[in-house]
Amino acid sequence: MSDRIGYIAVYFIGIALVVLVVELDLLGQHAGLGWDNLLYIAILSVVGVGVYLIVDYARNRPFHRQLARMADREAELDDVLGLQGAVTREQRAMQTIAIANYGKYVERLEQYKQQQDQHQTFVRQWVHQMKTPVSVINLLTQQAEGADREEAKSLAASMQEENEKLAHGLDMMLSTARLEKFELDLHIKQVELIRAVRSVINEHKKACIRYRIFPKIEANAEAIWAETDEKWLGFILNQLITNAIKYSKPKEGAKTLLVTVTEQDRLCRVAVQDEGIGIAQHDLPRIFQAFFTGENGRRVAESTGMGLYLAEQVCMRLGHRLEAVSTLGDGTEVTLTIAQQAGYHRVT
Incomplete structure (x- = not known):
C-alpha cells in the first residue's frame, strides 16, 4: 500500500484538475457542476481507486508473503528456488535475478569449498612429505656420532640432500600461500x-x-x-x-x-x-x-x-x-x- 501512495496522490490531483477545468468552463456559461455532481465524482473516484487497490493487493499478496518468509532469519538459503507467483514485470525480473544470483552464489561457494579441500589435502601431503627428511636427518645425526672422517663426510652430504628437500617443500608451501593473493605479490x-x-x-x-x-x-x-x-x-x-x-x-x-x-x-x-x-x-x-x-x-x-x-x-x-x-x-x-x-x- 505504501508504495502506491504516490500513484494515488497523482490520480486524485488529476481528477481535481479535470473538475477545476470543467467548472471554470461552466462558469463562463453562467453554470456550474453543483455539489451533488462533485460528490458523485468524488465517490466514483474513491470507489475506483479502492477496487484497484484491493485487486492489486490480492494479486501481489502471495508473492510478498513469500518474500517476508525468506527475509526471516530462520529461512533456508535455497528457499529462493521456491519463489513463485510473480505477477508484475518487476516481480518477474526480481525472481529471475534472485534465482540467478543464488546459482552464482552456490557455484562460488563450491569453488571455495574445492579450494579449501585442495588446500587441506596439500597441507596433509606436505606435512607427510616433510616428516621423511626430518626423520632421515635425525637418523643420520645419530649415525654421525663416533663416525670417522669419511663416514662423516658421506653423512653430511646425505643431510644436505634431505635439507634441500625440506627447503624445497617450505618454498612450495610459501608459494602456495602467496598464490591466493597473487595480485599483491606481482x-x-x-x-x-x-x-x-x-x-x-x-x-x-x-x-x-x-x-x-x-x-x-x-x-x-x-x-x-x-x-x-x-x-x-x-x-x-x-x-x-x-x-x-x-x-x-x-x-x-x-x-x-x-x-x-x-x-x-x-x-x-x-x-x-x-x-x-x-x-x-x-x-x-x-x-x-x-x-x-x-x-x-x-x-x-x-x-x-x-x-x-x-x-x-x-x-x-x-x-x-x-x-x-x-x-x-x-x-x-x-x-x-x-x-x-x-x-x-x-x-x-
Whole structure:
C-alpha cells in the first residue's frame, strides 16, 4: 500500500484538475457542476481507486508473503528456488535475478569449498612429505656420532640432500600461500631469461653433481628479454628444473639436462629437457592437475603432484603457457612460452 501512495496522490490531483477545468468552463456559461455532481465524482473516484487497490493487493499478496518468509532469519538459503507467483514485470525480473544470483552464489561457494579441500589435502601431503627428511636427518645425526672422517663426510652430504628437500617443500608451501593473493605479490618488468635460467641451475648444482646430471644451456641469442615477474618466473623454472632432476636420478649413468632459450615471432620459449624416466602417454594429459602423480608417483617417493600444478597456475595468471611432451623411458621436455608485450595479465 505504501508504495502506491504516490500513484494515488497523482490520480486524485488529476481528477481535481479535470473538475477545476470543467467548472471554470461552466462558469463562463453562467453554470456550474453543483455539489451533488462533485460528490458523485468524488465517490466514483474513491470507489475506483479502492477496487484497484484491493485487486492489486490480492494479486501481489502471495508473492510478498513469500518474500517476508525468506527475509526471516530462520529461512533456508535455497528457499529462493521456491519463489513463485510473480505477477508484475518487476516481480518477474526480481525472481529471475534472485534465482540467478543464488546459482552464482552456490557455484562460488563450491569453488571455495574445492579450494579449501585442495588446500587441506596439500597441507596433509606436505606435512607427510616433510616428516621423511626430518626423520632421515635425525637418523643420520645419530649415525654421525663416533663416525670417522669419511663416514662423516658421506653423512653430511646425505643431510644436505634431505635439507634441500625440506627447503624445497617450505618454498612450495610459501608459494602456495602467496598464490591466493597473487595480485599483491606481482611486479612485471623486463627479465633476461638466460640469466634467470643460469641462476636456477646454479641453485641445483650440488644435486646435479650428486646424480651425475650435466646441465647445458643453449640459446639463439646472447640475451633474451621477456616481460614477466622475476620472482614468479624463478618459481616456475625452479619447479621445472627440480622435476627434471627428480625424475632423472632413478636412471643409471650420466644424464644431460638441456635448457633451450629461444626468441622467435615475438614469443620467448624456455624448454627444459631431461633424460629421465619419462611420463606414460596416458598420464601426460593430467600432469598439470593438482595431486596427480601417475605411474611416476609410485617410482619416485618425493612426488607430490603439486609442482607442475602450481607452475601452471602461475603461468595462467601471468598470461604465459606451459606445455609438456614425453616419451616413457627417454625423458620429458616441458616448454614455457612467454608472449612479448602481451598487453595484460590476469592476476586474480
